[in-house]
Amino acid sequence: MFLICDVFSQEGIRSLTEDGYEVVYNKDLAGDGLVEEVRSLQPEVLVVRSTKVTKGVIDASSNLKVIIRAGAGTDTIDVEYATTQGIYVANCPGKNATAVAELAMGLIISIDRRLAENYLFQKQGKWRKGIFAKCLGLKGRTLGLIGFGNISQKVAQRALAFEMKVVAYDVIQKDTEGVQFVSSIDEVLEIADIVSLHVPNLPTTKGMVNAEFLNKMKDNAVLINTARGELINEEDLAVHLETNENFWYGTDVLKGEPSSKECDWEHPLALHPRVYGSHHIGASTKQAEAEIGEEVVRIGKKFKEIGIIDDINHVNKSMLKKNYTLVIRAKNGTKSLADIYTTLEDNQWDIEKTESTPCKSEGLFLLKILGDGPRNIEEKLSSFESIEEVSFE
Known part of the structure; x- marks a missing residue:
């Protein structure tokens, strides 16, 4: 089921x-x-x-x-x-990389053009065109990407289409046209007008956005987070927002998000006037x-x-790996070996070691294979005429 x-x-x-x-x-x-x-x-x-x-x-x-x-x-x-x-x-x-990349760009555009306030004033029946005249635009500005996996690469493609400059830091550099790789996160923070986070939640990245990180960014920078709320030291970010009146934060993820799909919920950052947030909808297309x-x-x-x-797709393969001893009694000859090893390879068996010995019965050999793979290999091998018996030890 x-x-x-x-x-x-x-x-x-x-x-x-x-x-x-x-x-x-x-x-x-x-x-x-x-x-x-x-x-x-x-x-x-x-x-x-x-x-x-x-x-x-x-x-x-x-x-x-x-x-x-x-x-x-x-x-x-x-x-x-x-x-x-x-x-x-x-x-x-x-x-879901395309969907999350689209949302990241949506947050960038929304902050630059102050779309939330535009919507709010119109719903209130107010015309406030003048206060939005200071919006900078994106062309020629520098987007800094921290992490350069599937999502980040798609963000880079879209930013380049907006004629932005793109710099990136990743432990593995990928040759990508139009993207300048730098040797440290600090270089990204120094150069970028907008910084977008694209790293997993690991012990080494948890709380990476702290006071030290934020103070290395430009005073009027924008920080985008469509990755994980745990990357942010939210207390340090709240202080930074209060002391830097031109700093903005756009996020799809916050700490302590409700597990239910609908409920009443408040978060201090979500209520801040220079925080644009969405409801963890990055993949929701x-x-x-x-x-x-x-x-x-x-x-x-x-x-x-x-x-x-x-x-x-196998997240815990290295932790879950189990070794079995597969015991095969087969007829002597290259055909038997070909049947065995081709079937093991086709069914993604990892072989650690093998041991072959002659059987007392003339014309047969016993093959013991220590490895890991699907247990239904027994049934598949038994279908060959050259193989007399298959079992697990």
């Missing part, structure tokens, strides 16, 4: 059900309600987007085999605990929903069919 507990592509659900998979879809599940539903349904596959998957959720199902994040980041999932329970965690990197839905379906079907997850 697939339990999908966030907004998800209807086409993706249709694809699963048409192939005979049982699907329960409830986009409003979260917290205790999610725990109870998992306990009741005992799903094998849990699909989430922004919903938190805690120890309690994981413990609620003894049948749970894989958690799929319908997006890239997995900091809302207790990956470490899932790993201790032998549960696979997968994600869909790059599939129908286009992104469709792309992510297709990828989730592909991951889920492949796992259900052959018990494996592709490396690009």
Whole structure:
């Protein structure tokens, strides 16, 4: 069973059900309600987007085999605990990159042209054209990108189309036309008029935007964050906003966001007049929903069919790796070996070592393979006439 507990592509659900998979879809599940539903349904596959998957959720199902994040980041999932329970965690990197990049550019444009205030005055029946005459425009200004992954690269493409200058810092530099790479974050902060964050939430990046970071930026700079709220020391940012009257912050993410889809909620930064915020909607477009839905379906079907997850999606593979000893009794000859190794490669088996010995029965050999891969390899190998017996030791 697939339990999908966030907004998800209807086409993706249709694809699963048409192939005979049982699907329960409830986009409003979260917290205790999610725990109870998992306990009741005992799903094998849990699909989430922004919903938190805690120890309690994981413990609620003894049948749970894989958690799929319908997006890239997995900091809302207790990956470490899932790993201790032998549960696979997968994600869909790059599939929502365009949507998040579009939102980042939207925040940049909105701050530059003060769109929120424009809307507000019109709704109040007021005409205030004169106060917006100081808007600078984007052409010729410098956008600094910290991190240069899928989303950041798409932001760069769009900024260049606006005739902006683009500088970037990443531990891995990528040869990208029109983008100037610099050797440190400090260089980005010194050069950029607008700084956009595109790094994951890690121990090394948590709270990276602090007083020291902010004081290295230009007094009238704009900071954009469509990555993670945990990157920001919000107390330091609040002080910086108060002491730098021309500094702006645009964000799609804040610390302590509600787990529910709708509720009353206030945040000090969200109430600040020079903070433009959105409701963690970076991936919330129908286009992104469709792309992510297709990828989730592909991951889920492949796992259900052959018990494996592709490396690009497998978040906890290195932590979850298990070695098995596969014991194969086969007829002597190159055909037997070809059948064995081709099948192992096709089914993504990682081989650590092998040991081959002659059998007492004439014309047979015993092959022991220590490695990691889908357990249904036993069935696949047994289908060959050259192979007499397959088992796990």
